[in-house]
Amino acid sequence: MLAFVNTPGNETPLELREVAEPQPTDQEALVEVKAFSVNRGELALLAARPEGWRPGQDIAGIVVKRAADGSGPEVGTRVLGLAEQGGWAQHVALPTARLAVLPEQVSFTQAAALPMAGHTALRILRLGGALLGKRVLITGAAGGVGRFAVQLAALSGADVTGVVGHAERAEGLRELGASAVITQIDQAQGLFDVILESVGGTSLAAALQRIAPHGTLVVFGNSSGEDTPFSLFKLFGHEGARLQTFFSYDPGVTSTLSADLTTLVTLVAAGKLTVPLGRETIWNDLAPALTELRDRRIQGKAVFLVR
Structure with a gap:
């Protein structure tokens, strides 16, 4: 063959x-x-x-x-x-x-x-728990995982903000369910109950400042290749927030993959x-x-x- x-x-x-x-x-x-x-x-x-x-x-x-x-x-x-x-x-x-x-x-x-891409989007959203009425921020929203995540979050009743690298990459995201699309995470308004972060570096640092108290920030990529500066003191006001990592090659993936x-x-x-x-x-x-x-x-x- x-x-x-x-x-x-x-x-x-x-x-x-x-x-x-x-x-x-x-x-x-x-x-x-x-x-x-x-x-x-x-x-x-x-x-x-x-x-x-x-x-x-x-x-x-x-x-x-x-x-x-x-x-x-x-x-x-x-x-x-x-x-x-x-x-x-x-x-x-x-x-x-x-x-x-x-x-x-x-x-x-x-x-x-x-x-x-679809399976990754489904699993990382589950880490945020029930999404009905929650605010969800998705970086890398124009990518394969991002576009699935926008739709699945919106289908679950979340208010979704997508972050894209360039304005032209925002095409179609509102039609998929995003209520707002921005080109810089610094443009995001307010705090978010769930953040899906795949860029790393300064993007992840900014995401840490935008997670709501008792919210969940899921890190599933580092497309920038940058390290992320971190200061515990900057997390005051975000009490109870959780940082969760996700790797698509996690051995536990196979148990529910077919379903x-x-x-x-x-x-x-x-x-x-x-x-x-x-x-x-x-x-x-x-x-x-x-x-x-x-x-x-x-x-x-x-x-x-x-x-």
């Missing part, structure tokens, strides 16, 4: 090559991949992993071999899933605990954009959750698209059809 493999020393960071077919374990189904998407974190992995490593996490496709233990979807079932690696390929073996059935109303393209993916795709099928597609093309166009993703020239998710 064909699959993308890592080529860190070459002009392009990956190549489409002939590789061996996956050999599923008893708990894994073999899936024919119809579409996959790229997460920004995977760009860093391409630079860090050795020659020959096979990338790919977010996939959608059709089960061609059911798990030997009888778990999970039957052959012919449309599915979406979150792989550890190897998803940018014609076939991938996935544990059934990392798969969900894909309703007919949802395309492979939409489904492939959901797993990592969480089902929740997300059900919302999409019902027209309640919009998948932010910034680019849809064939997988042969993957290499040049990676540069655009790195430079943040694609708004939303980039999805590639396996043809």
